[in-house]
Amino acid sequence: MTQVVTLSAxxxxxxxxxxxxxxxxxLMIAAAxxxxxxxxxxxxxxxxxxxADAAEPAPTIPRQARHRG
Numbered sequence: 001m002t003q004v005v006t007l008s009a010x011x012x013x014x015x016x017x018x019x020x021x022x023x024x025x026x027l028m029i030a031a032a033x034x035x036x037x038x039x040x041x042x043x044x045x046x047x048x049x050x051x052a053d054a055a056e057p058a059p060t061i062p063r064q065a066r067h068r069g
Contacts, residue, residue: 002029023048 004022030047031039045051 002026 002025004025026047027039027044030043034043039047
């Protein structure tokens with residue numbers, strides 16, 4: 001996984017915005033490296049570190065419900 005440098009932010013809204021940008025960047029990198037047209041839900045979970053060990057801190061941004069179509 002790519003190391004991302006987190007900038008210090010003066011307020012909570014800035015920290016949330018930076019976290020969202022980092023998550024989007026991770027998804028874009030994974031999508032660019034993917035051989036298939038779309039990332040599978042399992043691959044998205046892996047990239048976003050969903051369901052990781054309980055020892056790690058909880059994500060600060062709630063995960064959106066999976067698109068079922």
